[in-house]
Amino acid sequence: MQTGAPDLGDPDFAIRASRVEVAYGKQTVWSDATFDVRRGEFVAVIGPNGAGKTTLFRLLLGLQRPLTGSLTVFGATPRRGNDRIGYVPQRHTIDNDTFVAAQALVHLGIDGTKWGPGFSGRAHREASLEALGAVGATALGHKSLGQMSGGELQRVFLAEALVGKPDMLLLDEPLSNLDIRRARELVEVVHGLVASRGVTTLLVAHDINPLIECLDKVIYIANGRVASGLPETVLTSSSLTELYGVPVEVLRDSRGNIVIVGGENPHEKVVA
Amino acid sequence: MSFSWNIVTDLRAMWQWAFMRNAFEAGGIASIMAGIVGYLVVLRRSAFATHALGHGGFSGAAGAVLFGVNPLYGLLLATSAGGVGMALAGQRATTRDVEIGTILAFMLAVGLIFLSLYQGYASEAYTILFGEILGVSASEVLLMLEVSVGVLVALAFLYRPLLFSSLDPDVAEAKGLPMTALGVAFMLLVAVAISFSVTVVGVLLIFALMVTPAAAAVRLTQRPVYAVTASVLLALASTWLGLTLAWFASSYWPYPENHFPASFFIVTIAFCVYVAVRLGLWVAREWVHPSVPVVSSEVPAVSETG
Numbered sequence: 163m164q165t166g167a168p169d170l171g172d173p174d175f176a177i178r179a180s181r182v183e184v185a186y187g188k189q190t191v192w193s194d195a196t197f198d199v200r201r202g203e204f205v206a207v208i209g210p211n212g213a214g215k216t217t218l219f220r221l222l223l224g225l226q227r228p229l230t231g232s233l234t235v236f237g238a239t240p241r242r243g244n245d246r247i248g249y250v251p252q253r254h255t256i257d258n259d260t261f262v263a264a265q266a267l268v269h270l271g272i273d274g275t276k277w278g279p280g281f282s283g284r285a286h287r288e289a290s291l292e293a294l295g296a297v298g299a300t301a302l303g304h305k306s307l308g309q310m311s312g313g314e315l316q317r318v319f320l321a322e323a324l325v326g327k328p329d330m331l332l333l334d335e336p337l338s339n340l341d342i343r344r345a346r347e348l349v350e351v352v353h354g355l356v357a358s359r360g361v362t363t364l365l366v367a368h369d370i371n372p373l374i375e376c377l378d379k380v381i382y383i384a385n386g387r388v389a390s391g392l393p394e395t396v397l398t399s400s401s402l403t404e405l406y407g408v409p410v411e412v413l414r415d416s417r418g419n420i421v422i423v424g425g426e427n428p429h430e431k432v433v434a
Numbered sequence: 435m436s437f438s439w440n441i442v443t444d445l446r447a448m449w450q451w452a453f454m455r456n457a458f459e460a461g462g463i464a465s466i467m468a469g470i471v472g473y474l475v476v477l478r479r480s481a482f483a484t485h486a487l488g489h490g491g492f493s494g495a496a497g498a499v500l501f502g503v504n505p506l507y508g509l510l511l512a513t514s515a516g517g518v519g520m521a522l523a524g525q526r527a528t529t530r531d532v533e534i535g536t537i538l539a540f541m542l543a544v545g546l547i548f549l550s551l552y553q554g555y556a557s558e559a560y561t562i563l564f565g566e567i568l569g570v571s572a573s574e575v576l577l578m579l580e581v582s583v584g585v586l587v588a589l590a591f592l593y594r595p596l597l598f599s600s601l602d603p604d605v606a607e608a609k610g611l612p613m614t615a616l617g618v619a620f621m622l623l624v625a626v627a628i629s630f631s632v633t634v635v636g637v638l639l640i641f642a643l644m645v646t647p648a649a650a651a652v653r654l655t656q657r658p659v660y661a662v663t664a665s666v667l668l669a670l671a672s673t674w675l676g677l678t679l680a681w682f683a684s685s686y687w688p689y690p691e692n693h694f695p696a697s698f699f700i701v702t703i704a705f706c707v708y709v710a711v712r713l714g715l716w717v718a719r720e721w722v723h724p725s726v727p728v729v730s731s732e733v734p735a736v737s738e739t740g
C-alpha cells in the first residue's frame with residue numbers, strides 16, 4: 163500500500179517509512195509508523211521491553227515484511243543479504259569456551275557468505291585490522307572471543323559489522339551489560355564512526371542518557387505506536403503522554419540526564 | 435613378534451601384514467575426515483547431536499542385519515535421517531538437547547527390536563557398536579577414500595558459510611545465508627563421516643574420534659585453520675598410536691583367539707590427549723605464565739556480566 167512519499171528514491175534519505183504496520187504472527191506490534199532517517203544521522207531507538215524495537219531492525223534487514231505501508235532503505239525495498247547494512251544483533255552471552263580469535267570473526271564479516279574454498283589474503287587481513295583499529299580494538303585481534311569482557315565483545319562485533327564498509331549500522335542493545343563508563347566509551351566510538359565515515363546509525367538502547375549528546379534523532383516505540391524527531395521534541399512530557407496514552411512525565415536532572423516516569427505501568431518507573 | 439625398541443624394524447614387522455596396512459589406511463582416512471568435521475561439530479555445539487547420531491545409527495545397522503542388507507547402508511540411512519531430523523527440529527544448539535534425546539531414545543528402541551528379532555549371533559552388530567578396524571578390506575579402504583574425498587570437497591565448498599552460521603547465526607541470517615539448508619547439509623556430512631568412520635572405533639566410541647581431538651585442538655589455537663589442522667593431527671595420532679599399541683600389546687597376550695581391541699587403545703589415547711591438554715593449559719595459566727593462552731591485550735579485562 164503506497165501512501166504519499168513520491169520521492170522514495172531521494173538520495174538524502176537512508177530510511178523512509180510511511181504508515182507502516184508490522185505484526186508478529188497475528189499480533190500487531192506497532193502500526194501507522196511514519197518516519198524517516200537522513201543519511202549520516204545517528205538515531206537512538208528507544209522504548210520499553212517488547213515494544214518492537216528489534217522488529218524495526220528485522221524489517222530493515224528484510225527478515226520480516228511490513229503488513230501494510232511502505233518502507234524503503236536507500237530507496238529500495240529492504241532485502242535480506244543487503245551488503246550496505248552492518249548489523250550487530252542483541253546478544254545475551256557468548257560461551258566462554260568459544261575459542262576463536264576475534265580476527266577470525268571479523269574476517270567472516272568480509273567473506274563469511276562466500277561459497278567455495280578460499281584463503282583470506284593480505285587485503286582481507288588489512289581490512290579486518292583496519293576495522294578493529296577503527297573501533298579501538300587493534301590489541302584484541304588475537305584474543306579469544308570467549309575470554310572477552312562485554313565491552314571488548316561489543317567492539318569486536320562492531321568491527322565485524324564495519325569491515326564490509328556498510329552505509330548503515332544497526333546496533334541492537336550494544337550498551338546493555340556495560341557499566342556507565344564502558345557504555346560512554348562505546349558511544350564515543352560509534353559517534354566517531356558516524357562523524358568520520360558518514361555511516362547512518364540506528365542504535366537500540368534502554369537508557370538514552372549515555373547517547374543524548376550525540377543524537378540527531380530519536381525513534382520512540384511504545385504502546386503499539388512510533389514517534390520520531392529531535393530528542394528535545396520527542397522526549398517531552400506532552401509527546402510521550404500522547405504516545406503512551408497515559409500521563410507520562412519527563413524529568414531532567416541538573417546535568418541534563420532524563421528520567422521518564424509513568425509509561426505503561428503507573429507503578430513502575432521507566433528509565434528511558 | 436615382540437617389541438624391539440627399533441622403530442623401523444617394528445613398523446616393518448607390523449606393516450608386513452595386509453590387514454595392518456589396511457587398518458592404518460582406514461584409520462588415517464577416518465581420522466582426517468573426523469578431525470575436520472569434528473572442528474565444526476565443536477564450534478556448532480553439536481557434540482551431543484554427533485554422539486546421538488552415532489548411537490541412533492546403530493538402529494539402522496541392526497535393521498540392515500535383520501533384513502540381510504549390508505549394515506553400512508542401514509547405518510547411512512539411519513544417521514542421515516536422524517541428522518536431517520535434528521537439523522530441522524531446531525536451529526539453536528542450546529534448545530536442541532531435548533529434541534535430540536527424544537530422537538535418540540526412539541532410534542535405540544527401534545535398534546533393540548531389530549536386534550531381538552535377529553536369530554543368531556549378530557557379530558555384525560558387535561562390529562558396528564565397537565568397530566573392527568583390523569577386519570577392514572582393501573576394497574573398503576578404497577570406498578572410504580572416495581567418500582572422504584567427497585566429504586572434504588563438500589566441506590571446502592561450505593566451510594566459510596558454516597563457520598559464519600555457527601559463530602554468528604543472527605548476522606549470518608541477516609546477510610542472506612540459508613540457515614536451515616546449511617544445518618541440514620552439515621548434519622548430512624556428519625552422518626556420512628560417522629557412517630564411514632565406525633569401522634575404526636564403532637558407533638559407541640565415535641565421539642572419541644570426532645569430538646575429543648577437536649575439543650582439545652580448539653584450546654590449543656584460536657585460529658580456525660590451525661585448529662582444524664591440530665584436530666586432524668590429534669585424531670591421526672590417537673588412531674595410529676592406538677593401532678600400534680594394540681598390535682604390540684596383542685603380541686604379548688597369551689591367548690591368540692582374542693586380540694586386544696584397537697578401539698580401546700585409540701579411545702584411551704584420545705582421552706589422555708584431551709586430559710593432558712586441559713591439564714597442561716591449566717598448569718600454564720595458573721603456575722607458569724598467567725597470560726597463557728589468552729594473548730595479552732592493552733584493554734584491561736574488567737569483570738562485566740554478559
